[in-house]
Amino acid sequence: MLSSRSLQLYIYYRVACDDLAQSLAAAGRMQSDLARRHPGLAVQLLVKRAPATAPSSAASHATLMEIYAAEDTAPAGGDLIQALAGEIEREAASCLGRWIDGVRHAEWFEPCA
Numbered sequence: 001m002l003s004s005r006s007l008q009l010y011i012y013y014r015v016a017c018d019d020l021a022q023s024l025a026a027a028g029r030m031q032s033d034l035a036r037r038h039p040g041l042a043v044q045l046l047v048k049r050a051p052a053t054a055p056s057s058a059a060s061h062a063t064l065m066e067i068y069a070a071e072d073t074a075p076a077g078g079d080l081i082q083a084l085a086g087e088i089e090r091e092a093a094s095c096l097g098r099w100i101d102g103v104r105h106a107e108w109f110e111p112c113a
Contacts, residue, residue: 006070008109015100017059023064029095030096
């Protein structure tokens with residue numbers, strides 16, 4: 001279960017639909033490896049596909065979102081996520097760099113309730 005008291009990191013970026021299967025597999029492996037190396041790290045991977053009515057440039061890309069948060073059992077909570085931000089970006093550059101179209105955008109959120 002995700003901690004209701006710690007920071008959460010959301011990272012999103014675009015990939016070509018032709019590369020979607022490969023980039024999803026690589027991102028999933030990367031997140032699994034990070035979670036295995038860092039007990040208490042919760043990860044999730046989401047994909048947003050352009051609607052069929054979108055202009056052709058938008059329909060040719062999908063947006064991936066990686067989510068990182070600390071589990072309730074993680075002793076460091078949000079500190080864990082902040083400490084791992086650099087490692088996450090290095091791993092992504094190595095594992096996903098060839099498929100990312102543009103920039104990876106990182107947003108930090110904290111629970112409010």
